[in-house]
Amino acid sequence: MNEEITGFRVRYPEIDRMGIAHHSHYFVWFELGRTEWMRRRGMTYRQLEEEQGVFFPLIEARARFRAPALYDEELQVITRLESISRLEVRFEYRIVRPEGGRLLAEGITGHVAADDRGRPRRLPVELYERLHGGSAPSSEESSRA
Amino acid sequence: MNEEITGFRVRYPEIDRMGIAHHSHYFVWFELGRTEWMRRRGMTYRQLEEEQGVFFPLIEARARFRAPALYDEELQVITRLESISRLEVRFEYRIVRPEGGRLLAEGITGHVAADDRGRPRRLPVELYERLHGGSAPSSEESSRA
Amino acid sequence: MNEEITGFRVRYPEIDRMGIAHHSHYFVWFELGRTEWMRRRGMTYRQLEEEQGVFFPLIEARARFRAPALYDEELQVITRLESISRLEVRFEYRIVRPEGGRLLAEGITGHVAADDRGRPRRLPVELYERLHGGSAPSSEESSRA
Amino acid sequence: MNEEITGFRVRYPEIDRMGIAHHSHYFVWFELGRTEWMRRRGMTYRQLEEEQGVFFPLIEARARFRAPALYDEELQVITRLESISRLEVRFEYRIVRPEGGRLLAEGITGHVAADDRGRPRRLPVELYERLHGGSAPSSEESSRA
Numbered sequence: 001m002n003e004e005i006t007g008f009r010v011r012y013p014e015i016d017r018m019g020i021a022h023h024s025h026y027f028v029w030f031e032l033g034r035t036e037w038m039r040r041r042g043m044t045y046r047q048l049e050e051e052q053g054v055f056f057p058l059i060e061a062r063a064r065f066r067a068p069a070l071y072d073e074e075l076q077v078i079t080r081l082e083s084i085s086r087l088e089v090r091f092e093y094r095i096v097r098p099e100g101g102r103l104l105a106e107g108i109t110g111h112v113a114a115d116d117r118g119r120p121r122r123l124p125v126e127l128y129e130r131l132h133g134g135s136a137p138s139s140e141e142s143s144r145a
Numbered sequence: 146m147n148e149e150i151t152g153f154r155v156r157y158p159e160i161d162r163m164g165i166a167h168h169s170h171y172f173v174w175f176e177l178g179r180t181e182w183m184r185r186r187g188m189t190y191r192q193l194e195e196e197q198g199v200f201f202p203l204i205e206a207r208a209r210f211r212a213p214a215l216y217d218e219e220l221q222v223i224t225r226l227e228s229i230s231r232l233e234v235r236f237e238y239r240i241v242r243p244e245g246g247r248l249l250a251e252g253i254t255g256h257v258a259a260d261d262r263g264r265p266r267r268l269p270v271e272l273y274e275r276l277h278g279g280s281a282p283s284s285e286e287s288s289r290a
Numbered sequence: 291m292n293e294e295i296t297g298f299r300v301r302y303p304e305i306d307r308m309g310i311a312h313h314s315h316y317f318v319w320f321e322l323g324r325t326e327w328m329r330r331r332g333m334t335y336r337q338l339e340e341e342q343g344v345f346f347p348l349i350e351a352r353a354r355f356r357a358p359a360l361y362d363e364e365l366q367v368i369t370r371l372e373s374i375s376r377l378e379v380r381f382e383y384r385i386v387r388p389e390g391g392r393l394l395a396e397g398i399t400g401h402v403a404a405d406d407r408g409r410p411r412r413l414p415v416e417l418y419e420r421l422h423g424g425s426a427p428s429s430e431e432s433s434r435a
Numbered sequence: 436m437n438e439e440i441t442g443f444r445v446r447y448p449e450i451d452r453m454g455i456a457h458h459s460h461y462f463v464w465f466e467l468g469r470t471e472w473m474r475r476r477g478m479t480y481r482q483l484e485e486e487q488g489v490f491f492p493l494i495e496a497r498a499r500f501r502a503p504a505l506y507d508e509e510l511q512v513i514t515r516l517e518s519i520s521r522l523e524v525r526f527e528y529r530i531v532r533p534e535g536g537r538l539l540a541e542g543i544t545g546h547v548a549a550d551d552r553g554r555p556r557r558l559p560v561e562l563y564e565r566l567h568g569g570s571a572p573s574s575e576e577s578s579r580a
């Protein structure tokens with residue numbers, strides 16, 4: 001299964017004057033989901049960065065906001081690998097209120113593989129396979145996961 | 146002229162372990178630009194919220210990241226009204242490094258007009274006209290600004 | 291028992307260029323602890339604010355940093371009510387690494403009771419008693435909890 | 436003169452549900468002041484970190500909040516070197532509303548000199564002298580600046 005669910009709670013400094021979460025924090029929640037998605041596949045950012053020298057800087061981020069997230073409520077971010085090649089990775093996210101199942105927001109992030117100076121590099125095959133959940137493609141074409 | 150330039154400096158807590166600005170902050174910088182764009186047309190968020198009861202919650206946000214923003218550098222956000230109707234407003238942004246003119250990121254935000262409970266409402270005509278820089282359209286169609 | 295333990299994980303945008311959590315986030319973690327402390331006594335900020343019209347703006351905050359918090363590690367904030375009167379509340383916090391029990395930071399926050407405009411007010415007796423875990427003092431003197 | 440004044444504007448995501456700035460951001464504003472204080476003495480954090488390998492992790496932070504900071508207002512942080520030795524540096528801050536001169540908050544931060552792994556080190560003499568604005572003391576005693 002390609003999807004992971006991560007629970008979190010909306011923090012006080014994340015809400016703004018309207019009493020709802022400021023939109024910039026949704027991208028932080030997406031990141032919580034992405035981090036957890038990777039952890040459950042045996043990879044942590046820390047390991048990737050420190051042991052493998054692989055970083056995943058963003059090249060793109062998008063979100064659609066459908067209903068406001070309120071202070072202190074428990075929400076979930078549902079994270080899915082959308083596509084992967086040895087050069088790029090894309091994740092999809094949905095923020096949902098578990099009670100009632102309402103979709104509050106959805107979005108994507110696109111990443112390149114880079115070294116610690118931000119220069120593009122290829123994902124090591126072994127890492128690619130763990131992310132992808134299968135064997136590496138012979139070409140560099142993105143494979144829908 | 147539809148475009149406004151706002152200078153800002155990258156703050157220490159905005160950078161991450163790669164030594165570059167975390168992507169969530171670009172949306173805060175976009176907001177700095179949008180705030181300034183409105184202020185220069187005689188509107189502040191505070192006034193809009195307190196005097197007119199008009200809020201602009203986001204329904205969409207997107208960014209493309211082209212080159213990293215570094216700690217302590219002085220950058221500019223260039224803000225443009227992309228489109229406006231009495232129900233929706235869209236802004237476009239570019240983050241540039243003035244020295245050399247490099248484009249670091251670009252993006253958009255889409256907003257609805259809402260009351261203080263987040264319920265959709267129409268922009269008051271007078272406000273619409275000030276934002277739009279012209280007279281209100283007879284229909285609700287978005288007019289490219 | 292006056293003390294509550296709340297777990298949390300260090301988020302990516304909370305770390306800075308040194309690879310350690312930026313000090314401003316410790317005050318957010320203290321707040322996570324304080325929120326949880328209150329929730330376990332049947333009070334949420336949201337309820338307090340919306341139903342009772344009671345806010346707790348800070349008048350003071352302090353922290354001592356003893357060892358750095360690292361990215362993605364699971365930490366605990368241990369929160370204790372230090373003192374309470376009908377006008378002021380003080381909490382004490384320790385941030386610890388559960389594995390090994392190392393103390394990373396400790397601090398306090400002092401709060402006044404206020405209405406929704408920030409004007410000082412007295413805590414309702416019933417609320418005071420719930421926070422205090424006993425009956426209200428006859429005088430306004432702070433009672434060490 | 437030991438004091439520097441740095442202007443800044445309160446950003447939208449810095450305010451919370453009470454419509455006032457969240458207390459954690461005051462420590463970010465203190466840092467803006469400290470950064471500027473150093474820049475005006477010819478030192479930037481970036482230089483210190485990259486060229487000299489000197490970091491200034493915090494060991495202590497304190498603030499007293501006297502009046503709320505409101506959205507979008509222009510404020511100043513007034514920064515003063517309180518004391519310095521080759522092992523520790525302390526700064527004092529006041530956040531003021533220039534119009535009317537009201538003091539909104541005041542605080543201190545205490546720092547040690549460290550290398551890029553966070554290990555304590557002595558400040559290079561030349562750097563000490565630039566910060567101190569005089570010659571290095573023969574002993575390690577803190578000299579009130």
